[in-house]
Amino acid sequence: MEILAEGKGDYLRPDPDGFRAWVRDHKPRTLVNKLMGEQEAITRLVSDGDYFAYDCNYFARGPSSLIREVIRQGKKDLWVCGKFTYVAAALLVEGGCASKLDIGFVGFGPWLSKAVAEGRLQTYEYSNVVLTYRLQAGAQGLPFIGVRSFGGTDGFPNSGAKLVKDPFSGKPVVLLPALNPDVSIIHVHQADIYGNARVFGTGIAHVECALASKKVILSTEEIIETDEFRRDPARTSIPHFVVDAVVHAPFGAYPGTVQGRYASDPAHVVECFGGMMQGNLKAYLEKWVYSVSSHEEMLEKRVGWKKLQELQRRETIREGYSV
């Protein structure tokens, strides 16, 4: 195949056979109880240097409690998949956890240029859909995927994409390397202890993330019985055999919203977003991450049940968010 142009950015090398071997050797074929606490899940499954993806973001049905736990544990040198994300990438970089960032969209501010200028962060450029297409290829066990966007941009030379002559039509087409993260964290509405999970409403790429990743940690608002899945199997978003850990995390997306369950906390969202835009997330991390030992303690000491009940009341729309 003739290569017409190619990006010079580093990218996580696709290895579909390596991925298959990983699945063969590591993923359980039976129903195994994977329920564990956030500390154990992050300790066991997130390693320094991992390629790290999360679905949705810190403000919208994202795994916010697990992102805080990653920062609390001081993980290092993560390569972060920055698709559709506001502040989580900034928190991970300013928390010293991330040294590489694939950018689709990230919450910007002085932190980003500063981290690059100081040599703390390498950035590679994509777009949101380009990254979710890379995950789609990874989720299909393929080495690459063709896409009819991204060509001609200045992101292209700073990416792992290639422009080739399509061997079938002879026309130029962009190829993207498949993306198989080492680890993904995904927040869901409901899961059982084995990892069967339901997501209601829209999402970004929760299914693609789960299927494409070597290690998958779910946090869930609610633990339900396996029989519930058998009663309505079409509503299973993620099957148990791709999942490695299930963390029961009510209000796990806080300060973000979980559609149909609770609204976001606007004051907290503004505090976090404002800290990012002003280039100072230290105070935020101290207050909400380092000075508490767990998500539960943060909810108790920093938020309080009165506020949490108010967030539930403010989420008035229920239609479509249950079976």
Next chain:
Amino acid sequence: MTPATHFAEREHLICTTARMIEENKSYWVGGGGEPLYTILLAQRLYTPGVQYLTEDGVVSPKALLPWDPLMTMVASRAGYRALQWGTMNTAGNFAQLGYVDIGILNTLQVDKFGNVNSTVLGPYAGGRGRRFGGPGGADTIAAQCWRTILLTDQQKRKFVERVDFISSPGFLEGPGAREAAGLPAGTGPWRVVTPWAMFGYEEKSCELMPMAVSPFVTVDMVLAEMSFTPKMAPQLKTLDPPTEEELTVIRSSLDVEGQTTGRGQWVELRDGKYMLAETQGRE
């Protein structure tokens, strides 16, 4: 339809764009701010059946405003009573298949070929420039919708000969460049709308060209807020001012707190002439 006498220049931008929206076309709009307000205003007043898509795969919602800060997507009020809830890849697929006629986008910087920069002002390498968030969904919108409408402010630093970084493609380097880069045939930029003017593209050269100016500015004022001298259409039209009905919708149910429209200058009708409130003293 009563012409308004007092309005914000960004309200004018929203109204101008809303009137360009057609009932029998499909739209992909940025999840918040002006792009969303244009389609919602059109839905309320002109094209009640018009369908739109957002980046999180929401198809034709009945958006329930107002929203909490930053709750533009993957939030229940934004996706309320949609016809379908998908994901980012389903949205991308629809556009790649040709189902989306027009994308409406904000941009930080635009150049004479309609290229969009949302990545960096200044140099990219080494973190020396002022960094922004990246293309997000805009690259897909700009590459794959049949046409795009870009919204931005009329400022010299935003209209440049060549953007500092092409985050999302316009006509790239000119005629034929999109196809050579692997983008779908027959697609590309269509309009740029600012509070002061509306631009199209000259068909042959693919270059940005003013088509109409707002009633409260002169052509020279618009040209003074561009870093390059554009080709000129033989005749420039004057855009209509907002109507009171449009402003009522914007102020009572779209941008109630003025978070978007509150920035920018105020326009007044004075002695039968629209003018920027700020410039009155000087004339």
